[in-house]
Amino acid sequence: AQKITQTQPGMFVQEKEAVTLDCTYDTSDPSYGLFWYKQPSSGEMIFLIYQGSYDQQNATEGRYSLNFQKARKSANLVISASQLGDSAMYFCAMREVRTSGSRLTFGEGTQLTVNP
Amino acid sequence: GAVVSQHPSRVICKSGTSVKIECRSLDFQATTMFWYRQFPKQSLMLMATSNEGSKATYEQGVEKDKFLINHASLTLSTLTVTSAHPEDSSFYICSVRRASTPNSPLHFGNGTRLTVT
Numbered sequence: 001a002q003k004i005t006q007t008q009p010g011m012f013v014q015e016k017e018a019v020t021l022d023c024t025y026d027t028s029d030p031s032y033g034l035f036w037y038k039q040p041s042s043g044e045m046i047f048l049i050y051q052g053s054y055d056q057q058n059a060t061e062g063r064y065s066l067n068f069q070k071a072r073k074s075a076n077l078v079i080s081a082s083q084l085g086d087s088a089m090y091f092c093a094m095r096e097v098r099t100s101g102s103r104l105t106f107g108e109g110t111q112l113t114v115n116p
Numbered sequence: 117g118a119v120v121s122q123h124p125s126r127v128i129c130k131s132g133t134s135v136k137i138e139c140r141s142l143d144f145q146a147t148t149m150f151w152y153r154q155f156p157k158q159s160l161m162l163m164a165t166s167n168e169g170s171k172a173t174y175e176q177g178v179e180k181d182k183f184l185i186n187h188a189s190l191t192l193s194t195l196t197v198t199s200a201h202p203e204d205s206s207f208y209i210c211s212v213r214r215a216s217t218p219n220s221p222l223h224f225g226n227g228t229r230l231t232v233t
Contacts, residue, residue: 035222
């Protein structure tokens with residue numbers, strides 16, 4: 001079974017609007033972490049935001065916030081006030097503390113295009 | 117600033133030759149590094165975990181004799197693609213974890229785009 005599922009291969013958003021990128025996960029490990037990365041066309045992987053399984057509040061980092069719904073096993077990324085430079089591939093990833101240590105498992109990614 | 121340096125960023129080689137990719141942690145000692153592979157428009161797939169001073173741990177389906185990993189020092193891991201074939205053409209990217217706290221992300225190098233002709 002897929003551990004990380006990103007159901008949106010591509011998303012489009014108008015500049016200055018908000019966009020939500022979906023991510024659902026599957027794990028039986030009670031302790032896990034969820035990460036979002038941005039990958040521009042240059043290929044580098046840029047860490048955006050982290051949510052721990054025991055965190056009570058949704059994570060926020062500037063224009064990025066994470067809509068964490070533990071019971072539904074979803075960790076959607078919300079980007080507010082989109083900018084042209086936000087156009088990139090976005091990956092959701094999970095670390096299962098007990099079973100995978102430091103390794104991250106990645107979803108298939110969502111290609112975000114911000115239109116002017 | 118950059119945490120991980122990966123070299124080369126791009127390499128073209130002929131079928132049958134070997135290619136070495138270096139991954140360096142810049143300002144800390146990394147006992148463990150991770151090598152990922154990414155085909156165009158696809159996700160990152162973990163190939164192997166590189167362990168300083170011991171053998172690498174390979175993921176299922178990854179040929180250890182084809183993808184040789186050496187982690188001889190606390191700041192350097194190398195991936196050698198031996199007897200490369202066109203199907204080995206891919207984006208290879210290494211990563212390290214700077215701290216052992218739960219919220220510590222993986223920091224990635226800029227990747228190496230390998231083309232085998």
